[in-house]
Amino acid sequence: SYVxxxxxxxxxxxxxxxxxxxxxxxxxxxxxxxYQQKPGQAPVVVIYYDSDRPSGIPERFSGSNSGNTATLSxxxxxxxxxxxxxxQVWDSSSDHPGVFGGGTKLTVL
Amino acid sequence: QVQLQESGPGLVKPSETLxxxxxxxxxxxxxxxxxxxxxxxxxxxxxxxxxxxxxSTNYNxxxxxxxxxxxxxxxxxxxxxxxxxxxxxxxVYYCARxxxxxxxxxxxxxxxxxxxxxxx
Numbered sequence: 001s002y003v004x005x006x007x008x009x010x011x012x013x014x015x016x017x018x019x020x021x022x023x024x025x026x027x028x029x030x031x032x033x034x035y036q037q038k039p040g041q042a043p044v045v046v047i048y049y050d051s052d053r054p055s056g057i058p059e060r061f062s063g064s065n066s067g068n069t070a071t072l073s074x075x076x077x078x079x080x081x082x083x084x085x086x087x088q089v090w091d092s093s094s095d096h097p098g099v100f101g102g103g104t105k106l107t108v109l
Numbered sequence: 110q111v112q113l114q115e116s117g118p119g120l121v122k123p124s125e126t127l128x129x130x131x132x133x134x135x136x137x138x139x140x141x142x143x144x145x146x147x148x149x150x151x152x153x154x155x156x157x158x159x160x161x162x163x164x165s166t167n168y169n170x171x172x173x174x175x176x177x178x179x180x181x182x183x184x185x186x187x188x189x190x191x192x193x194x195x196x197x198x199x200x201v202y203y204c205a206r207x208x209x210x211x212x213x214x215x216x217x218x219x220x221x222x223x224x225x226x227x228x229x
Contacts, residue, residue: 033213042203042220043154043216044217048208048217090212090214090215095167095170096170097167098156098158098169100155
């Protein structure tokens with residue numbers, strides 16, 4: 001099945017830009033979705049279809065996807081952005097279509 | 110807006126069957142795919158499988174021999190059964206609606222999740 005690789009942790013100072021990567025073989029040919037999960041809560045989609053934001057998600061959240069890496073960028077990071085972030089693809093050609101990355105813990109210093 | 114609520118026993122004995130229900134409110138179950146996803150304590154997300162409102166299913170190959178997902182459109186709910194459970198099945202179990210576009214799917218919204226512990 002398709003494998004997505006994320007760094008376990010990323011740290012960023014408040015007000016700076018955080019970048020969380022998601023690696024996969026030719027991931028640029030797939031659509032990548034990103035979820036934010038705060039402690040004790042269910043995941044919430046923050047980016048879908050590589051770079052689209054659901055209503056209610058701040059413009060500070062953006063996404064890109066090319067080659068073997070997709071990236072979730074969070075600009076002007078706030079303390080409230082501290083959470084786990086997961087990337088996800090749907091590998092429709094596989095018998096295991098629903099695939100998540102291992103998750104990245106974003107720490108706001 | 111659509112809300113999902115999981116329910117079921119919080120404790121299941123090893124070798125027995127885990128059974129959960131997800132009630133969908135604020136919208137119809139018709140026309141959508143619905144997934145179950147789980148998260149062991151302190152670990153990442155694992156897709157278990159989906160059911161279409163028509164009843165067709167697709168399961169994670171690693172769980173396929175033990176899992177059944179079904180839908181009851183008259184009650185606007187879906188169900189998960191996982192048999193022969195072990196401690197490795199201890200996790201928070203989420204149900205989620207699948208949004209589809211072109212050849213991709215993502216999960217939105219999610220239920221709040223329910224913790225199931227496998228222990229004697």
